[in-house]
Amino acid sequence: MDNNVWMEILEYARWSASPHNVQPWKIEVVSATEANILYDPIRLLPVEDPTGCFTTAGFGMFIENLSVAAHSKGFKIEEKYTETILDHTKKELTPFAKIKLVKTDDKEIFDRELITERRTSRLPYNGKPVTDDVIRELVKIAMEFGHTFTFSKDMRMINWVLTLNRDTIFYDMNDAESRNEIGLWLRYSAEDAHKKNDGLWAHCMNFPGALMYLFFHTRWLFNFPIINSFVKYLYLQSTSGTRTVAWLSGPFNTPYDWLNAGHMLARLWLCMTKHHVYLHPFGSIITNKKSHKRLREKFNVEEKTNKIWLIVRLGYSKLPPRSLRLSVADILV
Ligand SMILES: Cc1cc2nc3c(=O)[nH]c(=O)nc-3n(C[C@H](O)[C@H](O)[C@H](O)COP(=O)(O)O)c2cc1C
Structure with a gap:
């Protein structure tokens, strides 16, 4: 060998x-x-x-x-x-x-x-909720790793999650340290993306590269109420058609917990892919302090033992860019 x-x-x-x-x-x-x-x-x-x-x-x-x-x-x-x-x-x-x-x-x-x-799909989804048989498989995989996969097909909950995700992007952008770090990983053009082969390419973020550049480099422009509301509206439109959101909860306090969660997430994502279901993780809802606080208040969960450590939307979309x-x-x- x-x-x-x-x-x-x-x-x-x-x-x-x-x-x-x-x-x-x-x-x-x-x-x-x-x-x-x-x-x-x-x-x-x-x-x-x-x-x-x-x-x-x-x-x-x-x-x-x-x-x-x-x-x-x-x-x-x-x-x-x-x-x-x-x-x-x-x-x-x-x-x-x-x-x-x-x-x-x-x-x-x-x-x-x-x-x-x-693939991650940040495209609009097709308005169909994820089927119950797929959900059952996801629940089972999470259980095997000691976690809980909870889902909702309720439009009020879906809109709440999508709005929180949208707000998180604005919270992150208003924080200079977060903005600078995210900025290091943004790839505005195909040329830049293909040169570095990493990071977040505007094409995959479903955001025009020029607009993404302006968003990061001319913050003042986006403080004008009309522009601010328009970009918020545009972003929310990009997640339209979502009919299922879900969250993962379980032990997520130590590096071994994080590794175990990663093993599980890999298998959950493969299971979704097998059923042609796409995922859009909203990790920044968890990492952004303001959003995480809103999440904790909404779910009223005991964070020490049963942390909600990832919230996602999932569903069916066109083939997202690679x-x-x-x-x-x-x-x-
Ligand atoms: C733990 C974790 C958290 C993530 N959080 C976000 C997020 O908040 N927003 C987002 O658009 N993508 C998020 N992603 C997706 C990654 O950006 C994506 O996996 C990466 O860019 C590679 O793209 P691909 O999944 O299409 O191969 C997350 C991925 C992981 C593993």
Whole structure:
């Protein structure tokens, strides 16, 4: 056995989702069955994700996708964490986990092609709620990981969530630190997006690049009430047709909780992809303090034991644009 299995499964896992598409992972292949996962500190989000919870969950998703991809070669991935605290002050690539390809006879229910088919859809949805059989599968997957998947098809709740998500974008933009950090990951043009192969490309954000540029660089313009209301209206229109929102709750306090949640989110998203359901996570509702407070007040939940750690809209849309990725060669060290 040579290193080809690593190359083959990385070709799948590099399509994993990460907050702001930062793709913080690097891989050092040690042998045909062993590799080290490292993180690149300049790809962390110290302002938007100060505890690293979402980026750590991204690593959980990445490892889960490696494992799903490895199953068709008769392997699964076993991981051992070197360091679970992502430290943005580090100056160099930093070890995160040791992973191993281990022989397995277990059947994997997800076809690995789903990993590359999966996409975030920020497009309008088609006005149909997600079917009950799909919801049942999602509830079951979440339960297997010790989490609860709660959904709502009630229009009042849907409108409340969509409005909160829209407001969050304005809250983030009015905060200089958040704005500066998000700005580092925005790709306004196709040329910029294809040069860097990471970050949030305007095309995928379903936002005209020029408008996105103005939004970030001329804040004063958007304080004029007419312009402000118009952009808010435009943004809300982009999420029209949503008939299902959902939230995930469960243990989300320690790095191991975040990794477990990431493994689960990878499988939930593959399950949705299998059923042609698209997802639009609203992670910034959780990371933005003002929005999170509004969420806590609305749901009246006990945060210590049963945190709502992700809120999403899900449904059926046209094929969303493909967000770009670093190549396997870029990921390898
Ligand atoms: C934990 C987490 C939180 C996210 N939060 C948001 C969000 O608040 N808003 C958003 O538009 N996308 C969000 N995303 C989606 C990512 O931006 C997206 O996965 C990434 O840009 C790659 O695009 P893709 O999923 O289409 O491959 C989130 C993703 C993850 C994993």
